[in-house]
Amino acid sequence: MLPYVHPGETWRxxxxxxxxxxxxxxxxxxxxVAPYAAIYTPxxxxxxxxxxxxxxxxxxxxFDTEPAKKMLGSGKIVPAGFLWKWTExxxxxxxxxxxxxxxxxxxxxxxxxxxRGQRLSQAPNNLLVEPESYERRFVRxxxxxxxNLASLIQGSGRPDAFSSSAKVYxxxxxxxxEAATNPELLYPLALDYFMLDRYPEANDSFERLLREDPxxxxxxxxxxxxxELRRMQRRNEEARDFYRRALEVAPTDSPLRPELEKxxxxxxx
Numbered sequence: 001m002l003p004y005v006h007p008g009e010t011w012r013x014x015x016x017x018x019x020x021x022x023x024x025x026x027x028x029x030x031x032x033v034a035p036y037a038a039i040y041t042p043x044x045x046x047x048x049x050x051x052x053x054x055x056x057x058x059x060x061x062x063f064d065t066e067p068a069k070k071m072l073g074s075g076k077i078v079p080a081g082f083l084w085k086w087t088e089x090x091x092x093x094x095x096x097x098x099x100x101x102x103x104x105x106x107x108x109x110x111x112x113x114x115x116r117g118q119r120l121s122q123a124p125n126n127l128l129v130e131p132e133s134y135e136r137r138f139v140r141x142x143x144x145x146x147x148n149l150a151s152l153i154q155g156s157g158r159p160d161a162f163s164s165s166a167k168v169y170x171x172x173x174x175x176x177x178e179a180a181t182n183p184e185l186l187y188p189l190a191l192d193y194f195m196l197d198r199y200p201e202a203n204d205s206f207e208r209l210l211r212e213d214p215x216x217x218x219x220x221x222x223x224x225x226x227x228e229l230r231r232m233q234r235r236n237e238e239a240r241d242f243y244r245r246a247l248e249v250a251p252t253d254s255p256l257r258p259e260l261e262k263x264x265x266x267x268x269x
Contacts (some may be wrong), residue, residue, distance in 0.1 A: 005046040006030075023060075026053035034201050044068045051075065051086050060087045079148035082141040098221035099149055105142040109175045111135050143176050147184055166192035183214040187221060194225050205227050222249055224260060231263075240264060 005015065007030040018025055028049035036046060047063055048071035054061070062083045068076060075088045081098035097235040115131035138214060154165035172179050179185050190205030192198075206222040206229075214222065227242030240263070247260040 005050065006042065007138050024059050026050055026058060029053035032073060033071050036068075040068055040071065043073070048072055053088075054088065056088065056232065057245075061233060062086075079152060080236045082145040086151070094152060097144055101142065101145070103142075105139065105172070106175045108135055108138045108142060132195070139176050143179055144174055146172050149180075154192065162195040166196065180208075181212050183209055183212050183218050186212060187214065187218045190222065194228075199229055216249050216251050219255060219267060220246045220254055220256055220260075223249070224256050227263065233247055 004156045005011070007028075007029055015028065019027070028046070029052040029187040030049050032042075032052040033045045033048045033223045036048075040048075043065065044067065047065075047067040049099070050061060051067060052071070052073045054075070062080065062085050064083055066079075066084045067077055067086060067099065072086075075086055076092060078085050078087065078092055078094045079098075080094065081101075083098075085098075096248055112135055113133045115133050117132050117134050117137065119130045119132045119136075121128045121130070127268035148169035148174075150165045153168060158164070162204035166189060167191065168183055172185060173189075186205055190202050190209060191200035193205055202225065206226050209218060223242045227239040227246065230236075230242060243260050243263045247257065250257050250260065
């Protein structure tokens with residue numbers, strides 16, 4: 001429903017229909033996201049407007065992509081299987097039941113029925129339509145759920161966080177090889193490899209990521225770690241070149257920027 005939740009008279013009919021069909025859905029607070037209109041996508045703006053229009057006691061809201069936290073006025077975003085949940089309870093933790101499905105990723109990926117569905121994807125100045133089986137749709141959902149699970153493990157602070165999350169990411173690649181082009185898998189897996197001293201695999205994964213159109217944060221991170229790998233090999237000029245390129249693309253609020261500036265000034269720490 002999000003692509004049609006926009007301000008203005010053109011979309012009033014949809015907002016009115018939404019309010020009649022689901023009266024518990026909050027009235028979008030478009031004013032709260034207006035300052036970000038030139039920065040975020042229409043979908044991200046719609047997500048935040050719904051969250052910011054939330055009234056105390058109303059139900060939680062689920063999304064199929066992670067809302068941009070910077071625009072949110074309250075509450076907390078937690079992963080919930082292949083969805084993202086906004087809740088007003090800032091102490092809420094992810095519910096393990098959100099990852100309970102009637103079939104595993106491996107079971108669904110092993111099956112492939114007739115291509116009776118259609119997959120739509122957006123390309124520059126074009127809309128691509130491809131036939132696909134319904135099983136592949138389920139594969140994508142289960143892949144996203146497992147990506148969210150791996151991310152939770154990686155960020156848990158456990159002693160085995162990197163080794164355990166690497167196993168989960170690798171299980172996705174084994175069951176659904178098409179995920180090997182997904183920056184949301186490549187970057188954290190490459191980071192796992194780096195932190196586990198699996199440097200050749202880290203290098204290959206970061207280089208693969210750069211070929212897959214990552215976002216600026218991922219690109220800056222990949223270039224930074226490729227620089228670190230070159231510095232370990234005492235290939236200092238190559239390392240500095242990676243650091244310079246990383247600094248060029250790193251977002252202004254990236255925590256990598258101070259580290260990159262130190263590296264380029266000659267410091268190691």
